[in-house]
Amino acid sequence: MTQSLKFEYVLCGNEIRHHQAIEFDADGRIIKIIPTEANQCKKGLAVPGMPNAHSHTFQRALTGFGENQSQTNKDDSFWSWRENMYALANQLNAEQLYNIARQAFMEMLQAGYTSVAEFHYLHHDQEGRATFAMADAVMLAARDTGIRLRILPVLYMRGGFSIPAQPEHFRFVTASLSQYCKLLEHCRKHTATGIAPHSLRAVPIEHFPKLVKYAGAILGKKFPIHIHIAEQKQEVQDCLAAHQKSPVQLLADTMALTSQWNLVHSTHINGREMDLLARSNAQVILTPFTEAYLGDGVFPASQFVKAGGRYAIGSDSNTRIDVLGELRLLEYAQRLISRKRSRLANTQGLGQNMWTMAAKTGAKAVQFTVGEIQIGHHADLVVLDTARAPLNGLPVDKLLDAAVIGGARDLIKEVYVGGEQVIFDNAHRYSEEVSLSFAETMQSLKMP
Numbered sequence: 516m517t518q519s520l521k522f523e524y525v526l527c528g529n530e531i532r533h534h535q536a537i538e539f540d541a542d543g544r545i546i547k548i549i550p551t552e553a554n555q556c557k558k559g560l561a562v563p564g565m566p567n568a569h570s571h572t573f574q575r576a577l578t579g580f581g582e583n584q585s586q587t588n589k590d591d592s593f594w595s596w597r598e599n600m601y602a603l604a605n606q607l608n609a610e611q612l613y614n615i616a617r618q619a620f621m622e623m624l625q626a627g628y629t630s631v632a633e634f635h636y637l638h639h640d641q642e643g644r645a646t647f648a649m650a651d652a653v654m655l656a657a658r659d660t661g662i663r664l665r666i667l668p669v670l671y672m673r674g675g676f677s678i679p680a681q682p683e684h685f686r687f688v689t690a691s692l693s694q695y696c697k698l699l700e701h702c703r704k705h706t707a708t709g710i711a712p713h714s715l716r717a718v719p720i721e722h723f724p725k726l727v728k729y730a731g732a733i734l735g736k737k738f739p740i741h742i743h744i745a746e747q748k749q750e751v752q753d754c755l756a757a758h759q760k761s762p763v764q765l766l767a768d769t770m771a772l773t774s775q776w777n778l779v780h781s782t783h784i785n786g787r788e789m790d791l792l793a794r795s796n797a798q799v800i801l802t803p804f805t806e807a808y809l810g811d812g813v814f815p816a817s818q819f820v821k822a823g824g825r826y827a828i829g830s831d832s833n834t835r836i837d838v839l840g841e842l843r844l845l846e847y848a849q850r851l852i853s854r855k856r857s858r859l860a861n862t863q864g865l866g867q868n869m870w871t872m873a874a875k876t877g878a879k880a881v882q883f884t885v886g887e888i889q890i891g892h893h894a895d896l897v898v899l900d901t902a903r904a905p906l907n908g909l910p911v912d913k914l915l916d917a918a919v920i921g922g923a924r925d926l927i928k929e930v931y932v933g934g935e936q937v938i939f940d941n942a943h944r945y946s947e948e949v950s951l952s953f954a955e956t957m958q959s960l961k962m963p
């Protein structure tokens with residue numbers, strides 16, 4: 516049966532059309548976009564739902580922890596944050612993970628994300644035994660909140676370049692590729708699946724060709740591969756010491772960087788690596804809030820886009836889940852380091868250019884037919900409230916600029932995944948129950 520949604524404004528490709536009916540089939544795929552009567556339309560601006568190209572849902576429980584200066588280490592950094600993250604990761608059971616994941620997925624929908632690539636590495640139980648219960652908790656949480664999930668079981672084999680796995684890694688480490696493949700087979704039966712070698716420090720480079728081949732035998736020809744890369748200067752130095760090459764160069768020399776590849780962060784790259792990435796078909800995934808939260812550094816996004824590169828965005832640590840905030844920080848960091856404005860804008864403006872870039876590139880990263888409102892795509896839609904500040908009273912071509920510069924999560928009035936409404940007046944239908952069980956879980960945790 517055909518259904519339709521009618522909106523005052525719809526972002527189709529690079530133009531905002533007035534008074535449009537979006538018709539979709541029983542599978543939630545768009546079959547027609549046609550003009551309609553103004554009086555039949557819902558108020559607001561419908562834009563493509565944003566794919567969240569990088570998330571670790573369980574880290575949502577870290578918000579508020581680890582912010583006091585440490586007694587022993589005055590230079591708090593990514594590496595000290597990791598200790599806090601391990602403390603959380605090593606105590607969670609499947610039920611707690613489900614409750615945290617549900618809260619994070621609900622907030623993603625409220626923020627305008629309609630699909631998510633979940634970089635899932637909390638594999639084993641609290642005794643370190645292999646189980647599918649943790650992956651099941653994430654998949655169930657996605658189903659129960661209504662977000663479109665691409666699960667990426669993570670392969671984590673060692674503690675660092677030439678450092679074996681440490682005791683605190685006991686829930687992540689997969690002893691062999693065959694054990695990892697069992698998890699892939701399990702996930703594939705339940706949801707869309709891809710793979711994620713954690714990083715070059717956690718997976719020896721010589722394993723990559725075999726890993727991709729084995730995964731192909733289970734997932735078929737088309738599946739995304741995600742990897743953390745060049746996030747930390749230390750990691751770049753360690754990679755140079757071990758391989759005499761920097762991480763992006765090492766990966767590109769080993770594997771063809773096709774559109775199957777998704778490089779998360781890529782913060783510390785040299786000019787040659789930037790050209791290499793911009794010319795490749797791989798996606799670069801930026802997570803501005805998390806990169807700032809961890810003090811990682813700033814990716815040269817403005818030069819990268821000028822060189823023809825494309826970026827997706829992700830909520831990563833989920834300490835703040837906010838599409839508009841991520842886009843704003845991405846632009847602002849470029850302004851701060853260059854002391855110039857309009858870094859990621861085009862001549863038409865900033866907001867529409869950033870939203871369409873991140874949505875289209877993100878669609879490749881999650882590998883779903885989403886990211887644009889067009890025929891054949893899933894009807895994953897986000898409706899911005901044009902009656903609310905800072906959008907109220909603005910000309911239509913300024914709406915997305917105002918949203919990125921001055922807007923927050925409360926602008927997201929309605930959200931649809933495959934044509935089904937999941938957010939009503941910025942609230943999820945199960946918000947009370949989800950927040951309550953999240954709060955109970957938080958109270959049951961023993962955090963340092």
Ligand SMILES: [Zn+2]
Pocket residue numbers: 569571634743779831
């Ligand atoms: Zn990450």
